[in-house]
Amino acid sequence: MEAVTWIVLVIDATLRVSTPLILAAFAGMFAERSGVVDIGLEGKMLGAAFAAAAAAFATGSAWLGLLAGIGASVGLAMIHAFACVTHRGDQVVSGMALNILVAGLGPVLSLAWFGQGGHTPIVADAARFRPIHFPFAERMSDVPFIGQIYSEIVSGHNLIVYIALGMVPLAAWFIYKTRFGLRLRAVGEAPEAVDTAGISVAGMRYRAMIVCGILCGIAGTSISIAQNALFVRDMTAGMGYLALAALIFGKWRPVPTLFACFLFAFADAVQARLQGVDIPGVGVIPVQAIQALPYLLTVLLLAGFVGRAVPPKASGVPYVKER
């Protein structure tokens, strides 16, 4: 019984932690599949987290918070596209610039607007995305196993968790089964072919960056007004880079990326529960070892020691039309 409860709680935490990770990783998938490398996932999430918290506090509406979060993130994505697609700037430099810019701007604006030393005021529960309890969840929680699964894992998450999980099949369908998806993948592999077919390479990449911005916006919103109740500096804490790692670990494909996100989130959930626990035969596993695991796995994968990760062929390469 004890073990079942433990597993249920870990899965519950995995779902919670993986939500922004999944959204950000899929945001990166749209960007990189179109040929734009985006290491600015972190900055877009952080910017969205700030905008969402600020707007939700000011208006008292979680939905306006979400809208502001998406708006901020799409705005940043457009700067990235302007620099990398229109002006053919270095995509990594641009992403880094935005990450650093937002890391400073969030605290500056929250100090100026709310006077609270680099964080926003606490957002009231009414202006947040609160856990949604499914019917009978309360009553079922006493039923062993099935009841626990229903009340803890299926029910009781905030809306964005369900949005993230619903987005995954939608995104997969979008990328593999629609005309937009076909062009998106083509523009990341062979932009000159897409250009020859009379489709604007820049137009496709801008559209991909808008999708990227929207998803990062939802991800950032979930961090500040769903999982927390305010914005604090650096609250994304490297999650954008972790999402990037998950995207690479999933080889830029939807289902493997989803599982990579689950794996990394699971590692985090287990890590939180293993702190100082003496495992028979193994001893105490240092927390940092588990925290480092996703990054180590990604390095090993990229180096071809565990499978092989081949990025979209044209990612990171600005497109120059032949003259």
Place this chain on the structure above:
Amino acid sequence: MKGFGGPTQAPAWVTHGLVPLINLGLALLIAGIIIALIGENPFEALRLLVLGAVGYPEAIGYTLYYTTNFVFTGLAVAIAFHCGLFNIGGEGQAYLGGLGAGLIGLYLGHWPAPVVIPLAIACAMAFGAFWAFIPGWLQAKRGSHIVITTIMFNFLAAALMTYLLVEVFIKPGQQAAESRTFEAGAWLPFVHDVFAAFGANIGRSSLNLSIVVAAVCLVLFWFFVWRTRWGYEIRAVGHNESAAVYGGIAPDRAIMLAMAISGGLAGLVGVNEIIGVHHRLLLEFTAGYGFVGIAVALMGRNHPVGILLAALLFGVLYQGGSELAFDMPNVTRDMVVVLQGLVILFSGALEHMFRGRIERLFARRARAAVA
């Protein structure tokens, strides 16, 4: 569009002086607008910032202390850029450099300083170089992308250092994750103490003799990149890898060499911070200096003179920025981080926005003058 993509005919002062200044001006302009939007006077902010950075002896000391860090990280990013590589891992390499210097400080601190200090510097460089060499090796031999690998190595360095400080080096009976203070042999002298030894009295600050190391690095960097065969090979690979191969250069060797040097330079931040200022190992002493190096290298156009000037600028911004908050509580050091992001955006990502246009303008004038 004659000569498109070829070497520009614009005079050097346009390429290396005017264009970077315009980019800096744009970044300052936007930062100024942001300051005005949050209800402060940007000109007053600039005056207070400069005053706080160079207005009195102690401030100048701190400005130069920050400059020292930025010279190291700027050169680190620049040498990788020369090889066509983007090393985002300066932060992690500096962290490991600090570990190297700290290990010498902790275990050999009782030896005489003239022995310990060079050892600590060498060890910091070796640790930093090692932390950058692995991504370089992975890029050269296994084809993994240097940007992603160096990002991952930043996180790995952070996890490693947290583990070491919390579990291994922590001073017994203390809460904060810090090691014990080193013995005096491993203290790189402060500049104000050196001056005091000669009877001159300058203000106390964190500035230590690492600044001499930084000056040496600037000169050696120039010599290495433009006057040695290895520097030539690195630049050749950075310009055009296939041409370099055709010229008999092994790109993988150049990549690994450039990354190792890059990491070694970043590791020197550990010298400035650990044996220069803190005299003990502690968490997060790198404080984003590795990322400032990106802005410094981009602004300085990967040349030691440019890097020195850009590092001085960021030294002024960092020191002045922390002073500014006393008089303008709404304008904190975070504003400098914003400016740093803007500088990277304009002089890095958006470099083609104005560069081409301005250079063409002056190239045309030059031709007209000849005619």
